[in-house]
Amino acid sequence: MAITTAPGTTGKPGRPAPPYPAGSRHASLGRKLRDNLTGHAFLLGALLCFVVFSWYPMIRGVVMSFQRTRRGETTWVGWDNYARIIHEPSFWAAWKNTFYFTVLALVLGYAVPFLVAILLNEFRHAQGYLRILVYLPVMLPPASALFLFKFYAYDPSDAGLFNAILRALHLPTSEWMQSPGMTMPAMVIASTWMNMGGAVLIYLAALQNIPGDLYEAAELDGAGIWRRIAHxxxxxxxxxxALMAMLQIVxxxxxFIEPLILANGAGAEDSATSVAYLIYQHGFFQNDLNGAAALGVIMLVALAGFSAVYVRLTSRQD
Structure with missing residues (x-):
């Protein structure tokens, strides 16, 4: 009995002929379709997690911000939650504290990792050890690191580390978290120490990609270290x-966690209340989930607007 094969193919006895001739347009499309289906199948799990744990809560929060739930009954109230939240005195105080913390973090927490990366890049020996040393605080749980600052570094008594250093330098001591004027700077110092390790490694990777010829040319032109850094x-x-600045601001x-642990929430004279902590307070202490959702949407819109403007400005510069 003769075995037939598809015209133009070299099919072997006992094997079915391919559905399309080899090298044809249909075979190429079929191969691409199979490859795309395989790639999308691998991405499906991550996509489902992203939808369930990120997009759905976000959409649900937007819907809740226009509703009011009382005794299990939900009614649509429109913009009432937003109007109520905006007219609270704590709303503007929280935004003021948050902006103040952001500005201080840009001055200290944004510049210090870059300078540390430049110093590490200049070392020729023990770079691996120094990188581990800088990245070590990131590996600590944030709560543990903040409790370390609260009960050891920021202790207002003579046992506090920072006050001991100030006394050794014959400088006036501080009450740190008990002082309204020092609350935000103290939180910025703790936050910078906890989180700068990752930023230092990113900056260090970028610095090591700079061609050494540029520095050699600058040195031949008589440029000092500060001119080499600037130019x-x-x-x-x-x-x-630019990317790290945007991520830093966002x-x-x-x-949230810094005022919650270091300042017990609001801090002295509400000097530590942030927008994120205010959301937590409305949702879990006042049982006002709709007001918390409205606050969350306001923060989302503010950060999204800032990110869009920032990306537009930086893309024009590029």
């Missing part, structure tokens, strides 16, 4: 600096 290092890492605007 070689910063221009060559401009894109990374992260610091969501200030």
């Amino acid at each position: 070689v290092t910063i221009p060559q890492t401009r894109l990374i600096l 992260a610091t605007m969501q200030l």
